[in-house]
Amino acid sequence: AALCNTGHRSRMTSADAPEGCSHYEELGSSVFFCPVQPEHLDRIHSLEATSYPADEAATFEKLKFRIESASNVFLVAMQCRDGESDPAVVGYVCGTCTCSGRLTHDSMATHEPDGTLLCIHSVVVEEGLRRRGLATRMLRAYAAYVQASTPHLRGIRLICKQDLIPLYDKAGFALLGRSDVVHGKDPWFEMAMELAAGDN
Numbered sequence: 001a002a003l004c005n006t007g008h009r010s011r012m013t014s015a016d017a018p019e020g021c022s023h024y025e026e027l028g029s030s031v032f033f034c035p036v037q038p039e040h041l042d043r044i045h046s047l048e049a050t051s052y053p054a055d056e057a058a059t060f061e062k063l064k065f066r067i068e069s070a071s072n073v074f075l076v077a078m079q080c081r082d083g084e085s086d087p088a089v090v091g092y093v094c095g096t097c098t099c100s101g102r103l104t105h106d107s108m109a110t111h112e113p114d115g116t117l118l119c120i121h122s123v124v125v126e127e128g129l130r131r132r133g134l135a136t137r138m139l140r141a142y143a144a145y146v147q148a149s150t151p152h153l154r155g156i157r158l159i160c161k162q163d164l165i166p167l168y169d170k171a172g173f174a175l176l177g178r179s180d181v182v183h184g185k186d187p188w189f190e191m192a193m194e195l196a197a198g199d200n
Contacts, residue, residue, distance in 0.1 A: 021078075022141050031134065032087065033141040035149075036067050036074040036094070043089045044076070044124075051124045056184040058122060063094075066121070070096050070111045072149040073118055075142045077125070077134065091125040091134060093142040095158075097150070103157050103181060103190055118146060120158035139171035143193060153195050159188040 021034040036044075044067075045060045052058075058066075066074055077091035097115035100107035108119045125135050146153060159179045160168055169175065173191035181188055 022144075031077055031079045031090070033075055033077055033138060033145070035145075036071050036076050036092065038067060040076055040089050040092075041067055044092055047089070047092070047124050047126060048122060050127070052122075053184060066094050066096060066111070070094070070113075073097065073146050075138070075145050077138050079129075090129055091138055093120060093123050093138055095120040095146075095156070097153070103159060103179065105181060108181070114152070116152055116154040118150070118153050118156045120156060123158075135167060136171045139168070139173075143172065143195070147195055155195055156193040157190060159183070159190050161186055162189060165189060165191070 021032040041060075041064055045063050048057050048063060073096070074094040075092060076089050078087035079090045080087050095118050096108065096111035097113060098107040098110070098117050098119055099112050099115040101117060103119055107117075108121065123135060123139065125138070143156065146156070156173075158168065158173065159181055165175060168191045173193045176190040176192050179188040179190040181190075
């Protein structure tokens with residue numbers, strides 16, 4: 001059955017959300033944060049390509065690998081649109097796990113399912129929904145999601161441009177300093193969020 005009411009902009013409630021999805025209601029219409037599905041790949045690749053410079057954007061193959069191999073640490077934001085029966089992907093956060101204690105090119109290039117450090121690769125929001133608080137809410141939902149889906153994690157790390165440090169600070173990340181990772185032409189800064197120990 002279609003999740004969205006095609007007659008008008010849907011105001012879904014938490015009861016309408018697919019299993020495993022959380023609900024957000026502050027953008028004029030409902031947004032749900034849900035685990036990624038294989039059929040989201042084309043839309044995610046399109047958002048990635050329009051959100052990052054060409055020398056920084058993940059390739060179709062890398063995104064496919066992350067969906068197939070690290071779906072437990074890949075969360076999408078979905079929203080109903082006028083006249084559409086199914087919600088559209090309007091944002092996402094994805095990463096991979098590593099057994100290393102720090103972010104390097106090597107530790108970010110693979111996925112080690114037993115790794116206790118989560119490396120975030122992409123935080124993307126559709127252009128028309130930016131600067132409305134969605135990225136912050138999505139990152140907080142992501143942190144809660146990965147703690148539930150991958151309870152052995154002990155921390156989350158990411159690298160970002162200097163102008164985005166306040167965004168990640170607001171979402172609960174602490175600045176560690178300038179990163180040694182070189183990716184594209186601009187310098188990167190490493191930020192961290194420590195996670196409470198799980199049951200494992």
